[in-house]
Amino acid sequence: MREGEKDPGLYDFRPWRDRAKIEWPDGKSVAVWVSPNLEYYEIDPPANPQRKSWPKPHPDIVPYGHRDYANRIGHWRMAEVMEKHGFKGSVSLSVALCQHHPDVVAHANGLDWEFFSHGIYNTRYSYGMDEAQERAIIEDSIRTVRDATGQTIKGWLAPALTHTPRTLDLIAEYGMSYTCDLYHDDQPGPVHVKQGRLISMPYSIEVNDHYGFFVYNMSPREYADTLIRQYERLAAEGERSGTVMCIPLHSYLIGQPHRIGPFEEVLKHIAADGRAWITRSGDIADHFLANDYYDQAAADAARYAEPQA
Template identity: 75%
Template sequence: MIADPGLYPYRPWRNRPPLRWPGNKPVAVWVAPNLEYYELDPPPHPRRKSWPRPHPDVTGFGHRDYGNRAGHWRMADAMTKHGFPGSVSLSVALCQHHPDIVADANARGWEFFSHGIYNTRYAYDMTPEQERAIIADSIETVRAATGQTIRGWLAPALTHTTNTLDLIAEAGLAYTCDLYHDDAPTPVHTKSGRLVSIPYSLEVNDHYGFFVYNMSPRDYADTLIRQYQRLAAEGESSGTVMCIPLHAYLIGQPHRIGPFAEVLRHIAQDGRAWITTASAIADAWIAQQ
């Protein structure tokens, strides 16, 4: 049994110093498109199967590849139309497999952070040296492809070791999206460096919306609006964060993109949102500490 590692202090919501966002906006809204690459026939991992069917899982691979061939462009165009930059959770192997997508996101002014190399490679049981190599590869690959230096991390397929947060801080990264415990940024205790947890959502993640909760496109859009309205109201006393995590093979489907675009239009026209990136949220939070 692993004891509580003490990654972050317990700070009750009502007893915190007020947090303020630029322009005195009550809620910071950031969109996290997961631009991912899933291998057709990945190496097996003893703890977790990459696909529910025997490899090669053509059905699973093809469904996800739809996002890279068609869904990305619908999703990205809707975001651009309504003024939402992306903070890209990137399977960095996409830089080699589909460089056109990475170039498109970069041309739109989106930022990139690492989601590991492949979403079919898991961090369980990795040694610190293996994790350091993946972190270094992420930094170098994204810099070569985009000119950007990544500042954040979302573990591949949400898989971790007990060393992950210490190692990304050691490498100089500023934020993690791997803690789903709050509606505002929080400090993370690491052995070196300075790391902040930026709120990333499972509850309003389109994967959970469509795969786990079996929502219709309208149900999912309504959920996003209700999430936004509540966080904007609560943010009047102390700033909140709303993350909208997306997957192009899901939200970029023709029957889903319309209701989602209406959500973006609603938030943009409401006037209470600071529409921003994960890095900007981290910097604004750090400046107030």
């Protein structure tokens, strides 16, 4: 490492070509999980000095109303096609939704979907939080989800993907087993934290529908084709060592009438293919930890560690 450059040390280097094999249940080559973001956006949130919640002055009704479509219409349409083809959601939850729209949360819970935390609101960011504030957010998330669903959250995706230097240490301290906030791999792997065992769960920016439609300007069919190509490659490579495909969704996007049909074709394709372990993120984390893959990954990394001075 060059002088003056500092690696944050969140995880170790492990090249894909030389890893211990991960095996998924029933000989499947790729673990596929769908992550609906069930979110709540405030129309006039408190200002964060480091990032604006809305690009225009508040209240900005256009983006608020667009996102509110999710909880009124989009969620139900998306959930219908997921259930039709055997996909259980792993919900990235703005936990305030438990109070604002409890029917949405109860519906997902009744379908046996998993919940993990996406913070309280997606319009409030971790930037600038002190440790007490961040602990309060984590404790609130655990308590609110448990009270609303009976589930104890296992994972974390930071609100609007915002963090502090202590976020990963804190969620591990509170007993969570995985983070979705590291977008660096197609397999789970160990994350360095002060206590406990935390793994990085593959969560894709590249095939997130927000990026597909807002950033890459894809048509619904182009996005569906992208998902199928992502699946086919990961399923083939997973024969060598099990891979993970995450499909992150926002139902105000994918749940639109003109987009849901091509997306349903993707689900039909994956379900019929036979190589996919169609599952939830927490089940992937449990399998990875229960079968010593955490230790095997750490041993792989140790072979590539830089020599100590």
